[in-house]
Amino acid sequence: MKIKNLxxxxxxxxxxxxxxxxxxxxxxxxxxxxxxxxxxxxxxxxTFEGKLxxxxxxxxxxxxxxxxxxxxFTYGFYPVENIWRINLSFLIxxxxxxxxxxxxxxxxxxxxxxxxxxxxxxxxxxxHGSFGMQIVESREWGGLAxxxxxxxxxxxxxxxxxxxxxxxxRSELPVIKYFSICFIxxxxxxxxxxxxxxxxxxxxxxxxADTYVDKTLRIAIGIxxxxxxxxxxxxxxxLQSLSKGQYDAAKSLxxxxxxxxxxxxxxxxxxxxxxxxxxTFIALLxxxxxxxxxxxxxxxxxxxxxxxxxxxxGMAVEGYVFAAAIFWVVxxxxxxxxxxxxxxxSTEKK
Amino acid sequence: xxxxxxxxxxxxxxxxxxxxxPQFFLLLFFCLLIFYFTRNAQINLxxxxxxxxxxxxxxxxxxxxxxxxxxxDGSFSFGRAYLVGLLNTLLVSFFGIIFASILGFVIGIxxxxxxxxxxxxxxxxxxxxxxxxxxxxxxxxxxxVLRNLPSTEKSLILLNFLIVNVQGFYFPKFxxxxxxxxxxxxxxxxxxxxxxxxxxxxxxxxxxxYLPVFKLSLVFLILFPLIFSFLGNVGLKFEQAKLIQNxxxxxxxxxxxxxxxxxxxxxxxxxxTSAFIAENVRAGILSISKGQKEAAKSIGLNNSxxxxxxxxxxxxxxxxPPTTNQYLNLVKNSSLAAGIGYPDLTSxxxxxSLSQTGKAIEIIFIVMMTYLSISLFxxxxxxxxxxxxxxISK
Numbered sequence: 001m002k003i004k005n006l007x008x009x010x011x012x013x014x015x016x017x018x019x020x021x022x023x024x025x026x027x028x029x030x031x032x033x034x035x036x037x038x039x040x041x042x043x044x045x046x047t048f049e050g051k052l053x054x055x056x057x058x059x060x061x062x063x064x065x066x067x068x069x070x071x072x073f074t075y076g077f078y079p080v081e082n083i084w085r086i087n088l089s090f091l092i093x094x095x096x097x098x099x100x101x102x103x104x105x106x107x108x109x110x111x112x113x114x115x116x117x118x119x120x121x122x123x124x125x126x127x128h129g130s131f132g133m134q135i136v137e138s139r140e141w142g143g144l145a146x147x148x149x150x151x152x153x154x155x156x157x158x159x160x161x162x163x164x165x166x167x168x169x170r171s172e173l174p175v176i177k178y179f180s181i182c183f184i185x186x187x188x189x190x191x192x193x194x195x196x197x198x199x200x201x202x203x204x205x206x207x208x209a210d211t212y213v214d215k216t217l218r219i220a221i222g223i224x225x226x227x228x229x230x231x232x233x234x235x236x237x238x239l240q241s242l243s244k245g246q247y248d249a250a251k252s253l254x255x256x257x258x259x260x261x262x263x264x265x266x267x268x269x270x271x272x273x274x275x276x277x278x279x280t281f282i283a284l285l286x287x288x289x290x291x292x293x294x295x296x297x298x299x300x301x302x303x304x305x306x307x308x309x310x311x312x313x314g315m316a317v318e319g320y321v322f323a324a325a326i327f328w329v330v331x332x333x334x335x336x337x338x339x340x341x342x343x344x345x346s347t348e349k350k
Numbered sequence: 351x352x353x354x355x356x357x358x359x360x361x362x363x364x365x366x367x368x369x370x371x372p373q374f375f376l377l378l379f380f381c382l383l384i385f386y387f388t389r390n391a392q393i394n395l396x397x398x399x400x401x402x403x404x405x406x407x408x409x410x411x412x413x414x415x416x417x418x419x420x421x422x423d424g425s426f427s428f429g430r431a432y433l434v435g436l437l438n439t440l441l442v443s444f445f446g447i448i449f450a451s452i453l454g455f456v457i458g459i460x461x462x463x464x465x466x467x468x469x470x471x472x473x474x475x476x477x478x479x480x481x482x483x484x485x486x487x488x489x490x491x492x493x494x495v496l497r498n499l500p501s502t503e504k505s506l507i508l509l510n511f512l513i514v515n516v517q518g519f520y521f522p523k524f525x526x527x528x529x530x531x532x533x534x535x536x537x538x539x540x541x542x543x544x545x546x547x548x549x550x551x552x553x554x555x556x557x558x559x560y561l562p563v564f565k566l567s568l569v570f571l572i573l574f575p576l577i578f579s580f581l582g583n584v585g586l587k588f589e590q591a592k593l594i595q596n597x598x599x600x601x602x603x604x605x606x607x608x609x610x611x612x613x614x615x616x617x618x619x620x621x622x623t624s625a626f627i628a629e630n631v632r633a634g635i636l637s638i639s640k641g642q643k644e645a646a647k648s649i650g651l652n653n654s655x656x657x658x659x660x661x662x663x664x665x666x667x668x669x670x671p672p673t674t675n676q677y678l679n680l681v682k683n684s685s686l687a688a689g690i691g692y693p694d695l696t697s698x699x700x701x702x703s704l705s706q707t708g709k710a711i712e713i714i715f716i717v718m719m720t721y722l723s724i725s726l727f728x729x730x731x732x733x734x735x736x737x738x739x740x741x742i743s744k
Contacts, residue, residue, distance in 0.1 A: 016464065023463070191721055193688060197696070202710040205395070320494060
């Protein structure tokens with residue numbers, strides 16, 4: 001009975017016509033030539049146990065490489081005894097985001113406020129060290145943690161600037177309007193890598209000779225300004241979706257420009273663009289590994305370093321597959337979550 | 351009455367000040383910032399003994415690049431190096447856009463296929479490529495795939511046409527004699543197509559019938575260059591790359607060589623962008639209401655005709671704006687070439703030239719402005735096209 005069902009099902013879905021059957025056969029062929037060798041390489045004939053490259057004797061992947069270098073890939077050269085500080089700051093972040101699902105709408109705004117204004121300070125103190133904790137210079141930061149730190153700081157700091165730019169772009173004051181437009185279009189028109197080069201090489205020339213701004217900080221600022229242009233466009237979309245009645249109503253209550261925007265317009269606009277902001281964050285997360293090109297030791301930098309290590313030559317594939325798996329999982333789940341939100345809001349509108 | 355007008359005056363004055371002050375402060379702040387930066391830059395450059403200005407563009411660069419469309423070596427100027435980089439960026443962007451569009455279109459339509467296997471496989475493709483950082487994909491293609499190809503002596507030769515080894519891909523070079531005649535043929539074909547199109551439009555207005563312009567155009571485009579090349583005695587030779595041994599080192603010489611850096615960048619850019627374009631295509635086709643498809647069926651159009659005449663023209667309106675954005679992203683993303691040393695604008699100019707001259711401000715300025723101009727140029731063209739095909743509501 002079951003087999004009959006299966007045959008019926010495949011007749012309907014896979015072999016409904018000659019053309020369809022050909023396509024199905026082609027797809028099956030593709031799967032057969034690619035999937036088994038990959039599974040064999042990654043699992044069946046892979047080596048998981050061991051401490052050295054010489055432990056890998058089979059033809060498959062040498063996951064020993066990833067195991068040995070795992071700490072370096074995730075935390076870079078951050079001192080081992082202080083790694084708990086990075087973990088703690090990410091834990092705070094995850095907990096406060098998780099909390100926002102369970103509290104009432106009224107308190108969500110406080111969590112947002114905490115994330116934008118207080119969390120960066122706490123995280124910086126924890127990761128950089130202060131108040132008697134051992135200070136870890138930012139050049140020792142690295143690995144996946146650095147990628148996430150820069151992406152998260154980038155999105156948090158770009159948010160206020162992005163909102164201001166979005167308001168500026170819709171302003172009736174010509175100077176502010178055209179300044180915002182030029183600013184947004186400039187940053188959206190250039191690639192991130194030129195911004196990183198500028199932050200790494202050009203920016204120190206623009207400051208007084210005796211001031212020294214740390215390279216990681218310069219790059220973080222560059223990323224935040226770059227990203228604020230994208231956030232501005234997302235927020236502008238939200239502002240445009242509001243009906244004019246909201247503005248009129250706020251004005252008729254005697255609210256000024258700032259009061260109107262802060263209490264009436266922005267809360268509604270930002271609510272509708274949360275999926276857009278999530279998408280911007282995903283894009284930023286995928287762009288952040290670019291910092292490897294200006295000599296930062298983030299995860300790809302660490303992999304390039306590890307594969308050049310004389311004891312581990314020729315291990316590039318395992319490293320890249322490891323990094324790919326992490327980025328893929330994070331990016332996939334974030335984007336499916338944001339899609340879910342998008343659907344939720346779009347049905348609410350209808 | 352007087353009170354009211356007084357109040358009005360007061361209010362408008364108030365409003366004017368409210369409007370004026372923020373704009374004034376913004377301008378003031380911006381000017382002060384620029385002044386502050388230029389002042390610091392002047393002091394810093396003086397201290398480091400670097401002259402500012404764009405004179406360096408005409409001095410000898412003194413470095414070589416491994417892939418260039420125009421003659422170039424160390425004795426050429428930095429201006430020429432800029433041109434080399436710009437052309438390389440445009441080259442990889444051009445082919446990237448073409449491949450990404452074709453792939454994206456095919457995958458996007460496959461995702462909507464009735465064939466479950468095909469649609470799931472396309473879904474897997476899209477989710478795989480768009481959720482991985484581009485730089486990782488470039489590294490993967492370059493360090494894992496292309497760098498592990500067989501060495502020169504053991505090259506793979508596909509169909510006696512393409513030679514593949516660790517140095518790159520070698521295509522045969524086409525060598526034409528009397529080539530201009532082919533061009534004349536193409537020009538003649540284009541002129542004929544315009545004439546036929548004009549005639550067909552006229553016929554359509556008069557009689558309601560029209561000619562199969564598209565098929566005729568294809569025939570003309572193939573036929574006329576062939577006739578012209580026959581008349582003009584155009585010769586065509588393939589020049590295959592040859593294996594030459596020099597001091598014990600094997601090397602292929604001749605043919606058209608594509609370096610692995612270019613190929614890695616091209617593969618990664620095309621696959622990454624095609625995943626996004628596929629989603630745009632899918633969304634565009636889904637946006638067409640069911641009624642349109644049913645209407646097309648009810649007037650007797652078959653599947654392919656309804657796709658061609660009803661669905662795709664409408665879907666294009668939805669597909670084009672976000673796809674424009676993807677093209678822009680592709681051009682900007684081509685700057686990731688710096689990661690594997692493909693000599694594009696960023697790596698030649700913002701990389702090598704910058705470290706040679708130390709003129710960070712000028713070079714970063716030029717590079718940013720170039721990308722900005724390319725971006726604005728593409729968005730201008732596509733905005734114009736977008737306006738052309740937009741719905742004209744009556």
